[in-house]
C-alpha cells in the first residue's frame with residue numbers, strides 16, 4: 001500500500017502514540033470488530049450539554065485501524081454532536097470514494113491522512129472501524145446521528 005509519506009507519518013504517529021486510548025469506563029461500552037483484518041475496538045463516551053465527552057477507547061489491530069481510532073477520538077472529543085456528525089459524514093464519504101475524494105482538511109484535520117486508504121477496498125473497514133464504534137456509542141448515549 002503506497003501512501004504519501006507525510007500522511008504515512010501522521011498515521012504512524014497516531015499508531016505509536018494513540019490519543020484517548022485507555023480503559024473505557026462508561027456505562028455503555030461498544031465493541032466493534034473487523035474480522036477481515038482482526039481489528040477490535042472497545043469504546044465508551046458521554047454526551048453532556050450536546051457535546052462529546054469522556055471518549056476513551058481501547059483496541060488491537062493494524063496500524064490503519066488503530067491510527068484512525070486515535071485520529072477520530074482527537075477530532076470529535078469536546079465537539080458538539082452536530083459537528084461530530086459532520087466529521088463522521090465527511091470521513092465516510094471520503095472512505096467510500098475509492099481514492100477520488102481527498103476530504104476537507106478544515107473538517108477532518110489529521111483524518112485527511114487516511115484519504116489514500118480509500119483506494120484499497122480491503123482496508124476501508126479498518127479505517128472506518130473506530131468511527132462506526134463512535135457512531136454506535138453516541139446513538140446508544142441518546143445522540144441523534
Ligand code: ZN
Nearest residue numbers: 037062065126
Ligand atoms: Zn485492519
